[in-house]
Amino acid sequence: xxxxxxxxxxxxxxxxxxxxxxxxxxxxxxxxxxxxxxxxxxxxxxxxxxxxxxxxxxxxxxxxxxxxxxxxxxxxxxxxxxxxxxxxxxxxxxxxxxxxxxxxxxxxxxxxxxxxxxxxxxxxxxxxxxxxxxxxxxxxxxxxxxxxxxxxxxxxxxxxxxxxxxxxxxxxxxxxxxxxx
Amino acid sequence: xxxxxxxxxxxxxxxxxxxxxxxxxxxxxxxxxxxxxxxxxxxxxxxxxxxxxxxxxxxxxxxxxxxxxxxxxxxxxxxxxxxxxxxxxxxxxxxxxxxxxxxxxxxxxxxxxxxxxxxxxxxxxxxxxxxxxxxxxxxxxxxxxxxxxxxxxxxxxxxxxxxxxxxxxxxxxxxxxxxxxxxxxxxxxxxxxxxxxxxxxxxxxxxxxxxxxxxxxxxxxxxxxxxxxxxxxxxxxxxxxxxxxxxxxxxxxxxxxxxxxxxx
Numbered sequence: 001x002x003x004x005x006x007x008x009x010x011x012x013x014x015x016x017x018x019x020x021x022x023x024x025x026x027x028x029x030x031x032x033x034x035x036x037x038x039x040x041x042x043x044x045x046x047x048x049x050x051x052x053x054x055x056x057x058x059x060x061x062x063x064x065x066x067x068x069x070x071x072x073x074x075x076x077x078x079x080x081x082x083x084x085x086x087x088x089x090x091x092x093x094x095x096x097x098x099x100x101x102x103x104x105x106x107x108x109x110x111x112x113x114x115x116x117x118x119x120x121x122x123x124x125x126x127x128x129x130x131x132x133x134x135x136x137x138x139x140x141x142x143x144x145x146x147x148x149x150x151x152x153x154x155x156x157x158x159x160x161x162x163x164x165x166x167x168x169x170x171x172x173x174x175x176x177x178x179x180x181x
Numbered sequence: 182x183x184x185x186x187x188x189x190x191x192x193x194x195x196x197x198x199x200x201x202x203x204x205x206x207x208x209x210x211x212x213x214x215x216x217x218x219x220x221x222x223x224x225x226x227x228x229x230x231x232x233x234x235x236x237x238x239x240x241x242x243x244x245x246x247x248x249x250x251x252x253x254x255x256x257x258x259x260x261x262x263x264x265x266x267x268x269x270x271x272x273x274x275x276x277x278x279x280x281x282x283x284x285x286x287x288x289x290x291x292x293x294x295x296x297x298x299x300x301x302x303x304x305x306x307x308x309x310x311x312x313x314x315x316x317x318x319x320x321x322x323x324x325x326x327x328x329x330x331x332x333x334x335x336x337x338x339x340x341x342x343x344x345x346x347x348x349x350x351x352x353x354x355x356x357x358x359x360x361x362x363x364x365x366x367x368x369x370x371x372x373x374x375x376x377x378x379x380x381x382x383x384x385x386x387x388x389x390x391x392x393x394x395x396x397x398x399x400x401x402x403x404x405x406x407x408x409x410x411x412x413x414x415x416x417x418x419x420x421x422x423x424x425x426x427x428x429x430x431x432x433x434x435x436x437x438x439x440x441x442x443x444x445x
Contacts, residue, residue: 029216031209036216102394123378126235127385133239134246134389141250169231169373177218179210 018048019179033179054174061171065121068164071157072114072128078153079135080107106135122168129161231373238369241278241361245271245390253392264335268353275361286368289417300422303410307423310406311430314399321395333435343441346432355425362387362404363411363420380408403427 016023021032028038033051036043083103090096110128117124136154139146196207200217211218226234252258252267279286322330336345362383370379384404388397407420436442 024213027213029211029213031206031211031213034211034216034218105394105397120378122374123382126238126374126382129239130242130382130386131389133243134250134392137243137246138250138254138392141247142254165235166232169228169235173228176210176221 017044018051021179034177051178054178058171058174058178058180061167061174064160064163064167065117065125065171068121068125068160068167069114069117071160071164072110072117072124075128075132075157076107076110076114079103079110083107106131117164122165122172125161125164125168129165132157132161226372234369234372237278238366238373241274241365242386242390244274245361248274249390249392261335265349268349271361272353272357275357275365278365279360282365282368285372286364288415289364289368289411292416292418294414294416295418299414300419303419303423304426307426308430310403311427312434314403315431315434318395318399325395331435331439333432333439333441337439337441343432343436346435347429350432351425351428354428355421358387359407359417359421359424363407364417367408367411376412380405380412383408 014022014025016030016033016035016037018035019030019033021030023030023032023037029036035047039047080103083100083106086103087096087100090099109131113124113128113131117128136147195204196209196219197203198205198212198215198217199219200212201215203212203214205212205214205219209219210221248267248270252264258264258267332350333342333346336342336349339345366386367379367383370382373379374382384401384407387404387407388400391400393400407424410420410423411417433442
């Protein structure tokens with residue numbers, strides 16, 4: 001389909017050539033996506049090219065958001081696992097029960113946030129990062145040496161959470177510009 | 182082409198393009214004259230501004246977290262003097278961030294639609310909620326840990342023990358947690374995410390900051406309730422009232438339980 005002919009006819013076009021939403025024939029730009037309805041062929045081609053580029057960027061950002069979701073699931077699993085290990089190795093009966101319970105609840109919260117990151121990535125990743133920071137500070141304060149245990153994984157997690165927040169912000173902006181969601 | 186039919190309805194419900202200032206329909210995402218994107222939320226910011234906002238939020242949260250964790254989980258700061266110092270640190274932190282963002286937070290200190298009926302109604306809801314929560318938490322503490330936790334015990338031996346309890350448990354948190362979480366934090370979040378997400382994140386961060394697992398089940402709803410009140414009434418003061426009544430009820434219940442309500 002030749003997109004440029006659709007707009008040049010100006011007879012019965014009621015849909016934007018770029019986003020296919022309804023348009024007003026008198027408008028210079030589509031009110032849904034900003035496509036230059038009365039622009040030159042070059043302007044229209046450029047708009048479509050830019051739109052395609054933005055869609056590619058959006059895909060990239062969404063991939064990073066997915067990675068951050070996985071990071072949250074990973075934290076959930078690791079938390080649950082360490083709960084099990086501490087339960088198994090602890091000698092104090094009172095303590096081992098509460099440690100297992102606490103770690104399980106934490107794991108459930110992380111997993112729920114990971115799941116929520118598909119719908120509302122920014123809120124989920126910010127909340128997950130805050131919780132992770134709090135747990136880290138708590139462990140660091142009570143047992144300073146624990147800061148360095150598993151430091152590689154911790155760096156990996158933190159980097160992915162930070163990138164996730166940045167990607168979620170950019171994805172938000174791109175979605176608005178492309179008038180998606 | 183110049184004789185556009187004058188549409189009276191469109192004229193009355195119009196907005197202006199943020200770029201070229203022409204009159205456009207309010208629901209347009211892009212201006213029909215110049216193609217510029219129209220910001221959908223109030224005070225929309227660029228991605229860089231949002232990232233800066235998040236970093237500031239993070240800083241506030243981390244400072245609060247360090248102070249709270251050090252106070253709760255080490256044995257260094259358990260004396261009365263230290264407890265007061267820690268309270269002052271937390272309050273100062275909230276005040277600092279609130280006033281650092283004065284331009285966007287100052288509107289929350291107004292109380293334009295003051296209504297005694299509303300205030301009383303909100304406070305009654307807080308008292309009711311507090312009694313319910315105290316009952317459940319008390320039961321949980323006894324059932325799971327066979328112990329009863331008391332805030333009053335810390336101040337009991339002082340001459341004005343009851344007054345001090347009320348000040349440190351009801352007055353200070355009501356004021357400064359509202360300033361910090363519904364004042365600074367929620368306002369900052371609104372620059373980054375939409376209303377509902379901002380409310381949830383502020384409630385979640387408020388809840389986990391108390392570092393008590395048992396209490397998460399009521400802290401999150403309470404945080405949501407306070408955030409909802411701030412959003413609905415556009416002021417911090419109803420929330421301060423609710424938060425105060427909630428904590429005050431806890432104090433009074435403890436005084437009553439220990440038989441100290443009317444005499445020392």
